[in-house]
Amino acid sequence: MIEAVNVSKYFDKIKAVxxxxxxxxxxxxxxxxxxxxxxxSTFIRMLAGILKxxxxxxKIDGMEVYENIKAKELFYYISDDQYFFSNATPEELKKYYQxxxxxxxxxxxNTLMKQxxxxxxxxxxxxxxxxxxxLSVICxxxxxxxxxxxxxxxxGLDPVxxxxxxxIFAKEISERNMTPIIASHNLRELEDICDHVxxxxxxxxxxxxxLFDMKLSIHKIQCVFQKEVDxxxxxxGIELIKIDKRGNLYTITAxxxxxxxxxxxxxxxxxxxxxxxxTLEEIFISETExxxxxxxxxxx
Amino acid sequence: xxxxxxxxxxMKEDIKRRIWxxxxxxxxxxxxxxxxxxIMIEKYNSYQYKIEHVREQILHFVGIRSELGVLIVVxxxxxxxxxxxxxxxxxxxxxxxxxxxxxREALFAVSYINGLLIYLVPYIISILISFIILSxxxxxxxxxxxxxxxxxxxxxxxxxxIYTVIVIAxxxxxxxxxxxxxxxxxxxxxxxxxxxxxxxxxxxxxxxYMKNQDMDGFVLFLSPIGRYIETIQKSSSEIGGNxxxxxxxxxxxxxxxxxxxxxxxxxxxxxxMAFSIxxxxxxxxxxxxxxxxxxxxxxxxxxxxxxxWFFFGLVIAFIISYAIIEIIYNFDIRCAFxxxxxxxxxxxxxxxxxxIFELDVTHYDSYLPSKxxxxxxxxxxxxxxEDIHYSxxxxxxxxxxxxxxxxxxxxxxxxxxxxxxxxxxxxxxxEDGYMEGTxxxxxxxxxxxxxxxxxxxxxxxxxxxxxIKKLYENQEFKEAHYPIYQLDAExxxxxxxxxxxxxxxxxxxxxxxxxxxxxxxxxxxxxTLDEHAKNPLAYITIRLNNExxxxxxxxxxxxxxxxxxxxxxxxxxxxxxxxxxxEITISNNQDTSNDNTTDxxxxxxxxxxxxxxxxxxxxxxxxxxxxxxxxxDQHYYMNQAVINVEDMVRVDMxxxxxxxxxxxxxxxxxxxxxxxxxxxxxxxxxx
Numbered sequence: 001m002i003e004a005v006n007v008s009k010y011f012d013k014i015k016a017v018x019x020x021x022x023x024x025x026x027x028x029x030x031x032x033x034x035x036x037x038x039x040x041s042t043f044i045r046m047l048a049g050i051l052k053x054x055x056x057x058x059k060i061d062g063m064e065v066y067e068n069i070k071a072k073e074l075f076y077y078i079s080d081d082q083y084f085f086s087n088a089t090p091e092e093l094k095k096y097y098q099x100x101x102x103x104x105x106x107x108x109x110n111t112l113m114k115q116x117x118x119x120x121x122x123x124x125x126x127x128x129x130x131x132x133x134x135l136s137v138i139c140x141x142x143x144x145x146x147x148x149x150x151x152x153x154x155x156g157l158d159p160v161x162x163x164x165x166x167x168i169f170a171k172e173i174s175e176r177n178m179t180p181i182i183a184s185h186n187l188r189e190l191e192d193i194c195d196h197v198x199x200x201x202x203x204x205x206x207x208x209x210x211l212f213d214m215k216l217s218i219h220k221i222q223c224v225f226q227k228e229v230d231x232x233x234x235x236x237g238i239e240l241i242k243i244d245k246r247g248n249l250y251t252i253t254a255x256x257x258x259x260x261x262x263x264x265x266x267x268x269x270x271x272x273x274x275x276x277x278x279t280l281e282e283i284f285i286s287e288t289e290x291x292x293x294x295x296x297x298x299x300x
Numbered sequence: 301x302x303x304x305x306x307x308x309x310x311m312k313e314d315i316k317r318r319i320w321x322x323x324x325x326x327x328x329x330x331x332x333x334x335x336x337x338x339i340m341i342e343k344y345n346s347y348q349y350k351i352e353h354v355r356e357q358i359l360h361f362v363g364i365r366s367e368l369g370v371l372i373v374v375x376x377x378x379x380x381x382x383x384x385x386x387x388x389x390x391x392x393x394x395x396x397x398x399x400x401x402x403x404r405e406a407l408f409a410v411s412y413i414n415g416l417l418i419y420l421v422p423y424i425i426s427i428l429i430s431f432i433i434l435s436x437x438x439x440x441x442x443x444x445x446x447x448x449x450x451x452x453x454x455x456x457x458x459x460x461x462i463y464t465v466i467v468i469a470x471x472x473x474x475x476x477x478x479x480x481x482x483x484x485x486x487x488x489x490x491x492x493x494x495x496x497x498x499x500x501x502x503x504x505x506x507x508x509y510m511k512n513q514d515m516d517g518f519v520l521f522l523s524p525i526g527r528y529i530e531t532i533q534k535s536s537s538e539i540g541g542n543x544x545x546x547x548x549x550x551x552x553x554x555x556x557x558x559x560x561x562x563x564x565x566x567x568x569x570x571x572x573m574a575f576s577i578x579x580x581x582x583x584x585x586x587x588x589x590x591x592x593x594x595x596x597x598x599x600x601x602x603x604x605x606x607x608x609w610f611f612f613g614l615v616i617a618f619i620i621s622y623a624i625i626e627i628i629y630n631f632d633i634r635c636a637f638x639x640x641x642x643x644x645x646x647x648x649x650x651x652x653x654x655x656i657f658e659l660d661v662t663h664y665d666s667y668l669p670s671k672x673x674x675x676x677x678x679x680x681x682x683x684x685x686e687d688i689h690y691s692x693x694x695x696x697x698x699x700x701x702x703x704x705x706x707x708x709x710x711x712x713x714x715x716x717x718x719x720x721x722x723x724x725x726x727x728x729x730x731e732d733g734y735m736e737g738t739x740x741x742x743x744x745x746x747x748x749x750x751x752x753x754x755x756x757x758x759x760x761x762x763x764x765x766x767x768i769k770k771l772y773e774n775q776e777f778k779e780a781h782y783p784i785y786q787l788d789a790e791x792x793x794x795x796x797x798x799x800x801x802x803x804x805x806x807x808x809x810x811x812x813x814x815x816x817x818x819x820x821x822x823x824x825x826x827x828t829l830d831e832h833a834k835n836p837l838a839y840i841t842i843r844l845n846n847e848x849x850x851x852x853x854x855x856x857x858x859x860x861x862x863x864x865x866x867x868x869x870x871x872x873x874x875x876x877x878x879x880x881x882x883e884i885t886i887s888n889n890q891d892t893s894n895d896n897t898t899d900x901x902x903x904x905x906x907x908x909x910x911x912x913x914x915x916x917x918x919x920x921x922x923x924x925x926x927x928x929x930x931x932x933d934q935h936y937y938m939n940q941a942v943i944n945v946e947d948m949v950r951v952d953m954x955x956x957x958x959x960x961x962x963x964x965x966x967x968x969x970x971x972x973x974x975x976x977x978x979x980x981x982x983x984x985x986x987x
Contacts, residue, residue: 012576045566048398048399069402069405077399079395081398085317100400101401
């Protein structure tokens with residue numbers, strides 16, 4: 001488990017990360033979203049022990065991460081602009097990582113390179129941006145670390161490769177309980193892979209919630225009533241987040257138990273009612289509106 | 301803890317990343333040693349030089365004093381230092397290296413040690429190839445082997461020192477260009493500050509004695525390159541202390557570099573300075589001396605050493621240096637005058653320094669310790685025996701002032717003390733710099749508390765003779781002033797003697813050499829300054845085993861020496877007498893202009909200079925009278941502090957050397973007040 005408690009970081013007088021507290025559970029995929037300059041990269045660099053927090057603590061499996069080799073052995077960090085040795089080939093890179101990471105899986109590396117159709121003997125500096133990203137992910141997977149930190153890793157991958165990487169992640173998570181921490185400015189990128197999402201804004205964390213919980217607690221129902229009803233009366237005791245009416249068609253977003261909400265609607269004997277799936281974006285819009293932010297202005 | 305296995309694997313991987321520096325080092329060493337050596341040997345073989353000569357040349361080439369070796373050390377250290385830790389200036393490289401599970405200490409050690417090996421390994425391989433070439437050509441010797449090993453050791457030590465200093469410069473900065481500036485600052489800051497100090501002391505204080513007269517002094521101060529050059533110039537027996545100090549300093553600097561590496565924030569990559577805390581310190585350390593340098597530069601290059609230009613230089617240099625440093629720190633020209641407190645601190649410090657010098661707050665010029673505080677004094681007088689050669693332990697010639705101030709220990713220093721008092725009194729007369737008839741002298745006070753204080757004073761002609769005469773009577777003064785008192789006759793190779801008429805080389809056994817030296821010392825001890833002012837009768841030339849030559853004058857009062865020389869077939873009794881002078885020509889160069897004036901082209905009044913009269917004398921009676929008042933110009937030039945002459949009256953003397961018509965020409969002056977009346981009349985001398 002990774003625990004960040006009241007973590008702050010300043011660059012001269014600029015507050016990059018401000019009192020961020022987050023808990024990342026093992027086996028979860030943690031998505032860190034936010035606009036440019038929200039502090040995602042800084043937070044991940046602190047998680048990776050590159051930057052020393054000016055305040056607060058970051059612990060990986062109970063160990064302080066900064067300048068702690070035991071903690072650093074637990075993760076692999078893929079930066080948004082990964083460094084590769086000049087003139088090196090993936091094969092040479094593999095050898096280097098074999099020295100650094102004792103569990104580096106050489107065979108898996110070769111297999112994945114073949115699978116992604118990347119030439120192991122070709123110089124990395126001739127690779128495209130997307131190919132370099134793929135290579136970083138392959139190295140990260142093969143390092144066999146418990147955690148993998150990805151800073152904007154999916155940015156630059158084509159949809160096919162993105163899906164391929166996601167499926168590899170899913171496999172690693174299921175097989176060896178790997179925990180990816182993925183930072184991105186794009187919510188849609190994280191939607192189908194993250195279990196838990198933290199939203200950073202201006203260095204501070206707006207919210208950090210389990211996606212499943214969020215999905216369970218917020219519901220969107222479309223319905224047409226036989227006659228005009230007092231919606232607030234129908235849903236008394238249930239938190240209504242949004243009510244949208246077009247003609248006789250109501251679209252209601254409410255927080256609460258799904259069965260309770262549908263039961264209340266059924267009691268009015270509606271002409272039509274249906275529970276719609278919520279996108280991550282909609283969930284975030286709802287959640288951030290609660291805390292007084294308009295997420296459309298923050299991301300997307 | 302990084303395992304040893306991992307450490308060596310990391311070293312191997314790091315070496316792979318630094319192939320270009322290895323290739324460069326290998327090429328440089330290969331061409332600098334085996335190839336050049338082979339060319340040299342081929343050349344020497346074709347000219348059929350003696351093997352000793354060839355070995356001597358090779359020793360210089362591959363030995364400790366090789367200029368090429370020094371160049372390789374300095375350039376190699378700069379390249380390896382900057383390239384080895386260059387990754388610290390790149391955010392993505394820092395992110396990479398600092399995220400992997402390797403301790404920073406290990407990362408530092410890997411890069412640092414590889415930087416040493418990149419120099420050392422190609423060096424040793426090239427030397428081994430060179431040994432093979434030398435052996436094949438039958439030039440190899442034990443001395444060469446020993447000298448090369450010594451050279452490798454010392455070069456490597458100083459490579460490590462300079463390399464570590466450059467690594468520290470990289471640690472302190474976050475940008476390659478700034479690192480290069482930082483390197484330059486760390487390598488030359490000391491000498492520059494010392495040069496600035498010398499400039500201010502010599503400009504503002506009249507009594508400042510510039511101890512570091514040679515460039516070595518400037519270069520040495522806190523400069524690893526200077527220390528390196530000084531060490532290789534010393535003989536083997538003298539470098540032990542330097543080696544130990546350098547080794548200790550290098551180890552301390554390595555510890556400092558490691559400390560900085562571990563404390564260096566990763567976010568420093570790309571910034572000008574890595575540590576915020578060092579910014580104001582470095583800024584003050586640069587702005588203050590740069591401003592002071594600007595002031596003194598404008599003062600010195602402008603006409604009349606103007607104070608106005610001095611302050612103009614200070615202001616301009618302050619504004620420019622402060623602004624440039626702030627711009628570099630912030631990479632933004634709009635930040636040129638940020639941090640007002642630091643700006644005011646710099647200005648305040650500069651103002652304090654200027655006030656100290658302008659007002660002589662420390663009473664530097666009037667410094668005179670009480671007699672009870674002084675243990676010994678040393679005095680070196682300018683314009684007294686300037687022709688004496690001084691040497692350090694009979695090996696190399698050294699500066700006479702340095703020799704005398706170091707060796708002289710006047711315990712009876714009353715006369716020297718009076719001399720200093722007169723010098724301090726004279727400071728105000730000397731404000732405008734040069735004064736005719738003013739000669740300087742340097743003093744070292746060795747105080748009872750162990751402190752050594754140096755001062756330089758000037759004295760006008762009125763006081764000069766009286767005070768120096770008393771000082772000259774002090775045997776302690778003479779023993780440090782004349783190096784013959786320290787001469788060990790065992791080192792004498794040959795002794796000869798010459799004067800106008802004769803040049804004779806003696807064949808003396810050791811006992812006779814000792815005798816001559818002892819006789820000379822006894823005579824010298826009794827020499828008075830009045831006698832010293834007369835023309836020497838002859839000069840004894842002593843050649844030492846190391847081929848150093850020393851001329852010692854023989855005056856008419858040197859009865860023991862003259863007797864010895866006479867006994868060994870050299871007539872030192874007679875100097876130049878009227879009988880041997882063929883003719884004397886006297887020219888009066890005084891300004892004998894009358895009141896006639898004329899206007900020049902510009903309308904300014906211009907004096908017409910009368911060239912005076914030139915008279916030739918051949919009458920023996922007149923020549924005898926003239927001779928009594930003459931002093932040879934060379935003797936005068938070497939003793940101007942103690943000989944006063946009529947310098948506007950020139951005397952040319954033709955002496956018959958032998959009976960075969962050979963002559964010798966001399967230029968002389970009349971001692972002050974010694975022009976015979978008939979000469980004055982003849983040449984129209986104006987009193």
